[in-house]
Amino acid sequence: MKPNRTLDAFAHLTGNLTRWFPQRGARALDGILYPLMGNDLVTGLFGRLNQKKLMDVPHFERLLVVSDIHIGDAVLFQTAVSALRDFFPNAQIDYAVKKSIDGIIGGNPDVTELWPVFTGGQFPNDRDVLCVQSLSVEYDAVFNFCPFLPGSAFPEPHRIFHFTSWAPVFVQNERKPLMPNHIAYQAHRFIYDLLEPKFPIQRARSFEGPNLHLSHEAIQTAEDFIRSKAGPGPEPILFFNPDTASPYTRVPFPSQSELLRAITDMPCRVLMGEGHTDRGIGERLLLTLPLWKRERIVLVPSSLALDAYAALIDHADVFISGDTGPLHIAAAYKRSKGVSFCFRNRTAVLSVFGATPPRLSGYDSSRAGYLASSQEAESFSYQSRSACRNITCMHKMGKSCDPRECFESVDIDRIVGDIKILFRERSRRGSPVKV
Secondary structure, three states: OOOHHHHHHHHHHHHHHHHHHHHHHHHHHHHHHHHHHHHHHHHHHHHHHHHHHHOOOOOOOOOOEEEEOOOHHHHOHHHHHHHHHHHHOOOEEEEEEEHHHHHHHOOOOOEEEEEEEOOOOOOOOOHHHHHHHHOOOOOOOEEEEEEEEEEHHOHHHHEEEEHHHHHHHHHHHHHHOOOOOHHHHHHEEEEEEEEOOOOOOOOOOOOOOOOOEOHHHHHHHHHHHHHHHHHHOOOEEEOOOOOOOOOOOOOHHHHHHHHHHHHHHOOOOEEEEOOOOOOEEEEHOOOOOOHHHHHOOEOOOOOOOHHHHHHHOOOOOOEEEOOOOOHHHHHHHEEOOOOOOOOOOOOHHHHHHOOOOOHHHHHOOOOOOOOOOOOOOEEEEEEEOOOOOOOOHHHHHHHOOOOOHHHEEOOOHHHHHHHHHHHHHHHOOOOOOOO
């Protein structure tokens, strides 16, 4: 299933504009699209349309939340399920996700039944659309968080509430630096804004970030890996994820090599992912290092199951990544599933951003307007310099310009400095730094 052709053409046009005129093109797009897409008339219109739909739904006993197809989004949109549970504690609330995500969110107590239906890659395939079609007709209301599903996936559109109708709020908030604009937080707010005028809140509580629920097998696999590969020792563990699902969020290879060289100068044990989308990137990065530095790095195989990968991250004191699914797995609070086991949940999460705005999907415990990770440790977001970055970069899946322009310069010294501070704090306290 291909994305919307109109959006494709628009992305291509805006990409050409910023390629020919980087700074002027970016300023022009921001100057036109921010007022056009993020004004009060647009947000009010979508709000009224959603409220009208709400009045036409007679019952809220069987509800379906459809996640976006990507792993990280399925982790984040659990907050929408939790928000629905706040209003309808006795309803059946099911969650449709990518098949591979079952092992890390199955067991969420707010989900009645998990439907691992998506099997496509970057976009839903025809089978995915048919699965959503057959599912959606069984529910009183459907809350769709996948922007790539066509209208044909929902035979009864009057019962469908699309998260894309919340896009003007994201645009408005990007001009309000103190307003939290993270996807996980805004998914929660989308449900509350929709339902609160009509339904009483049954479960009053403050916002909580996403959780993961991991099995005993995943926990044991991760512990065996650490024992056999990293070995015991007093040095902190740093987990470096060099790969991302999109080239527009993947830190350029030379910058990653520079960062890795600096990391291997520190007294720490290093885990590094082999890579899934850019296969072999981990091995290629190793080859840029002197032999004695390579010996200090343990490659985490791409064949490792996702739930074991999530459990392995919990052993790390620091996790570094671009904007991608593993970032959200690292930031989520981890719980055991069916066994008595207490995760550390003390991993400091560091994220480096290119095209995407860090307030939308990054974590930072030191800055207002950012969402902190759910870990009991600090989190930091870094954005590279880019002359052509603009509002259209939010839609990274539709971009067609040169991804190198997203990372004109990455402040490696600042990242390294923060890691050193985290390590010093860990050494002083005898455990990972807590907020």
